[in-house]
Amino acid sequence: VINNRGKAREHLMAILRDLENLSGNQQLSPETLNAVAEAMNLPQSTVAGFVGFYTMFSTRPRAKFLIRVCKSGPCHVMGARTIFDYVEKHLGISPGQTTADGLFHLEACECLGICSVAPAMMINYDLHGNLTEERIATILDGYRSREPFFGEACGPEVEGRVCMLDEPGQTQRLTEKIGSIDPLSVDSYLEKGGYAAIKKALAEYQPDDVIAIVKDSGLRGRGGAGFPAGVKWSFLPKGDMQKYVICNADEGEPGTYKDRILMEENPHGLLEGMMLCGYATGATVGYIYIRGEYRRSIERLQRAIDQAREKGILGDNIFGSSFRFDIFIKEGGGAYVCGEESSLMNSMEGKRGYPRFRPPFPAGAGFLAKPSNVNNVETYASVPMIIEKGAAWYKSVGLETCTGTKLYCLSGKLNRTGLVEMPMGTTLREIIETFGKGIKNGKTFKFAQVGGSAGGILGPELMDLPLDIDSTIKAGVTLGSGVVLVCDEDTCPVDFLLDVLNFFEHESCGQCVPCRVGTRQLHHLARKFATGTAVPGDLDLMVEKAKLMKNSLCALGQSPILPITTMLKYFREDFLRHCDPSLCCPECANSLAHYYRGH
Ligand code: SF4
Known part of the structure; x- marks a missing residue:
């Protein structure tokens, strides 16, 4: 296995994954780890520490x-x-x-x-x-x-119905090719005009022109932060040094599945977007860091890369030009924090996925300390159509400061759930009523969490809020990665928040004190409400502790404040009622009985 993958530390994740699959019971035994450490010339503690960090691995025997x-x-x-x-x-x-x-x-x-x-x-x-x-x-x-x-x-x-392609009224741009191309065939992508954008860029534009067009399009990063993509690309230094294009495909925010669908159904679209970034920035190598759970995405992208290499679309002298570029895949190991770009790069290097102190920023010192550009799947996949059809066409939909379309991931208590593509700024009401077809079983809307577990809670009064990057921030929530998780009258807000805070405690990497201690304390307080042992003052305590976590090193530790404060804005009374043990609800009891047993 090690000879196949290579002895460099950056291959550690892939080597351990192979060994786990070969074990017969999905175990990485201490003996196996020691053998790996010796063969790769790494300290035993390094390998053991690596395995301990990632939840997909186990040193104990599991099963077939x-x-x-x-x-x-x-x-x-x-x-x-x-x-x-x-x-x-x-x-x-x-x-x-x-x-x-x-x-x-x-x-x-x-x-x-x-x-x-x-x-x-x-x-x-x-x-x-x-x-x-x-x-x-x-x-x-x-x-x-x-x-x-x-x-x-x-x-x-x-x-099933993961992508609502048959639902009229959408503005299908990113999803346009889905369903009409065979994702397993590069020829199918080429027949539908695939790789025309990189051909056009190589023939007609200098690298700086590509950056200028992406800037002009107003494309903002779709991973959550919303930073202008073209501006980010321009931060990479000029010159011939080694630079990397990195795709963050560690889609771990609960409720998000858009990047998986893009990778599975149009893998060449992502490769082409990364190639355009490589041409624009002078990088010659790209990496896609995909969460380990996304096996189908990994296999389809690898197949797409192999086919592109065979056709000469990846490699040297691409389309007869002097441009060379190749793409490789790195797998994640089950750690939400690796969606943070600096921890992602540590993970790519075969280390624990701890977020890094900044500066330096990735554009200066990223993967292997080389200049790197990190964007997510939806962002890169948006670039080919911008180059092909122009910045003016791209910004003809959406808002002035938030252009283009957005992929919204619908889930929860709706009559229909799935992926929807609409102009940036589509309202929550339109998404729920037009595409979700209303609340399941004729129940009433209670709240939606937009943006994933780190996102805010939107009550009925925000049904007409445009779901774009700026409007959501102005309203005190966040668009995040485009999650729209809808809850009905039966959802207990205490039970919901308990699950969210359990998630943050589980996913904290433990590197810095405010987050390591804070996530634990917040989860503990939520459990007090769920078990009827809280006192009213615990509500303010929860907010106070979440505020202290603003000093955390990375976004994970800074996140719980939003779901807590927005949830309390609407449902403070529900939390106060849970202070009375005789009024404790079955939802909470059910969660406590299930998730904490043997886990
Ligand atoms: Fe780790 Fe949390 Fe600190 Fe981020 S904020 S570095 S996840 S402990």
């Missing part, structure tokens, strides 16, 4: 089939707790346990990125959504006669 049940926001709202009940009923195991025959091991996990079909689980790398008791029984029985498989995730269970 590893069942990971998602408990993040959308799955939580859609009944993830009952999924544990069903698995327990069928297999007789709780989270953390293995069946006596060594066939199944059960774990709780955070977002799997198939939120439109929540509740969901992953078995090895197969994704299963829309779970019910009957489906779980059938699915698990099907595995008894199967050999373990670690390849591309099987599709039928998740395909």
Whole structure:
């Protein structure tokens, strides 16, 4: 395995993943880790520390089939707790346990990125959504006669209605090719005009022209921060030094699944966007860092890269020019914090995914201390159409300061859930009513969390809020990555916030005190409300502690304040009612009974 992958430390993640798959019980034993350390000339503690950081690895034996049940926001709202009940009923195991025959091991996990079909689980790398008791029984029985498989995730269970292509009224630009091209074929992409933008750039534009067009288009990063992409590209130093184009495909924000769909259904579109960035900035190598759970994305992108190399689209003298560029894939290991760009680069280097102190910024010293540009999938995938059709065309939709379209990820208690592409600034009402077809089972809207777990809570009075980067910030929330998680009258705000704060405690990397201690204390306070042991003063205490976390090193530690304060703005009374143990609600009791047992 090591000879295949290479001995450099940056290959550590891939080597360990291969060894885990070969183990037969998805274990990285201490003996294996020591052997890896010796062969790669790394301290044993380095390898052990690396494995301990990433939740997808285990040094303890697991099983032939590893069942990971998602408990993040959308799955939580859609009944993830009952999924544990069903698995327990069928297999007789709780989270953390293995069946006596060594066939199944059960774990709780955070977002799997198939939120439109929540509740969901992953078995090895197969994704299963829309779970019910009957489906779980059938699915698990099907595995008894199967050999373990670690390849591309099987599709039928998740395909369903993940992308609302058939829903009229959308402005389909990023999703235009989805459904009309074969994502497994470079020829299909070429037939539909694929790689025309990079050809055009090489023939007609100097690198600075490309940057100028991207700047003029007003494209802002779609990962959450909303920084202008062209301006970011211009920060990379000029000259012939080694530079990198890095794609952040570590889509871990609960409720987000747009990048997965772009990578699976139009992989060449992402490659072309990265190539344009490489040409514009003078970088010759690109990396796509994909979360380890996204097996299908990894395999489809690798196939696309191989095909592009065979056709001479990646490599030297691309389309007869002097431009050379190649792209490689790096896998994540199950750590939400690696979505932060500096921790992502540490992870790419074979280290624990700790966020770095800044400066230096990636444009000066990024991957392997070389100048690097980091954008996410949706951002890079937007660039080919900008180059092909021009900046004026791109900004003909959206808002003046927030141009183009946005991919919104609908999940939760809606009649229809899935991916929708609309101009930036489409209102929450339009998204919910036109595309979500209203609230499920005729219930009433209670609130929506927009932007993922780190996002704010929007009550009914904000139904007409334009969902764009600036309007959401002005309203005291955030667009984030475009999550729209809708909750109905049955959702308990205390139980919802408990799940959010449990998530942050679980995902804190522990590097800095405000976040390490703060996430734990906030989770503890939420549990007090959930168990009827809180006092009214705990509400202010929770806000005070979240404010202190503003001093945290990275965005993760600075995030809990938003869901807490926005939730309390609407539902303070619900929290006060939970201070009375006799009024404690079954939702909270249910969560406590499920997620904290054997986990
Ligand atoms: Fe780690 Fe949290 Fe500090 Fe970020 S804020 S570096 S996640 S401990």
